[in-house]
Amino acid sequence: MHPALATPAAQAALEHYLHCATLGLGPEQAQEVRDELEEHALGLVDRYALLGHAPEDALRRALADLGSPWRVSAAMNGVHNMPKLIAFGTLGLLAVSAGMYALAGGFLRETVVELPALSETPQPPTCTRRAVPASPLVTVVSRREGMTCFTFRNQGAFIGLSDIQRAYAAGGFKTRLNAEGDLRVTFPNGEWRALSPQFRVNGQGYTSANMLIVGTERRALTPELKVWGYDNPLLSFGPLKLRLGTEKQPVAGSNFYLSLLGTLIGVLTTRDLEKGWESSWQGVNHFGPGAAIQPSVTVQTGLKAGEVVMLVTRARHQPPNGKASYFADIAPTGTDGTVKLFTEGQPLVFVGDVNRLSASDGQNRAVLVRVTGVDLRDLKSGIFIPKS
């Protein structure tokens, strides 16, 4: 073990960083990114140690040099998750309408399916003879002969593919789960989408809940694509509605909506969804729960409690891929209609058009978007100017 990681606190600090930086990635990619970042962090630690810093101070400085893990995670998700959309297969090119669904027979009957969720991915335990760090992300799994084994929580909202298959089948869709565990769903116009397992528990493959939207927002494969609520959100494909999470196995709104941000920005800023994204995104502006307080803005939306609102600002730089780049945060409104969102630039000037986010006058322009109850394929319809 590296000398800088001799204490459980140091291990926990690094583990927490790596956990945050790889959130939302599939297990294989997450492991790859973890290994690279860990190696980099330890390289920085060695450099600071050579300069005379104590191990804990060296680690603290190393993690600061790496920068916000949430930004790394956001950018990595932009690389590895958004392009999956392009990889989905297409068998037909017919436009879909509600009328066609009626012709498909029986599909228009309203069906609500509850989907139990996992809130974290399985993690191998870490064992130590020292004190286990007190952290909400740490779970002790065993104590034996002075050795304590614990796991770090890798949070998210994950749905079993066989449960998703059951839900789609209830809505009248053709589904097939192949030997590799991929679920293929065929829509009434003949197009299909495949969902692959990100990890398995007891033989059951699981995928991130946001993939249910990611696979269907660029083409009108279903009569409707809307979401309601923050925790245990209700996803509507039209007559088929999916409740993501149950009372016993819930979906935390923060996990679900943060994983959806990249997709929402893609929809919001792209003129022709079928041609592909025109933008990239930089990620949420806050460092995460329990971290140092970042600048935030409280907005009176005038919306009823529980509506979900997204704040989008444009990054000042253009990324190497030539696409426009955005920052975003997302949160539910409180009972008084206000929502607190993290942002870097203040004061904000709210505009009603994403094309007006670029400003040469030094203003911090922002767009507020109501995400719940609006057509997720036409998020621009959710843009509003706040009351205050």
Added chain:
Amino acid sequence: MNPDLLRGNLELIVLTILERQPLYGFAIIQEAKDRTDGYFDFKEGSLYPALHRMEQDGLLTAQYGEAGRNGKPRKYYAITDKGRVTLGEKRREFSTFSGAVLRLSGA
């Protein structure tokens, strides 16, 4: 330096560094700092999404080398033929741009 300027040219910088030899992430940063006397200074974690994107775009290819400080094999990135073509294009773009800026300022 202005971080926006750096981020906007990260691809050019990475391709230039890897033009000489394949390197892993930490070494890429060190090379960038060493060869510019520390001029390039940015949040180092942001290098990895860029590397992964460039690998996905076919500008870089990766292979694993010796074990690193964490005991895991280091991931080395190498420039591809496509990457070299892109590097040439980006150099021309940058040269044209910086030339135009200099002409604007009368230099």
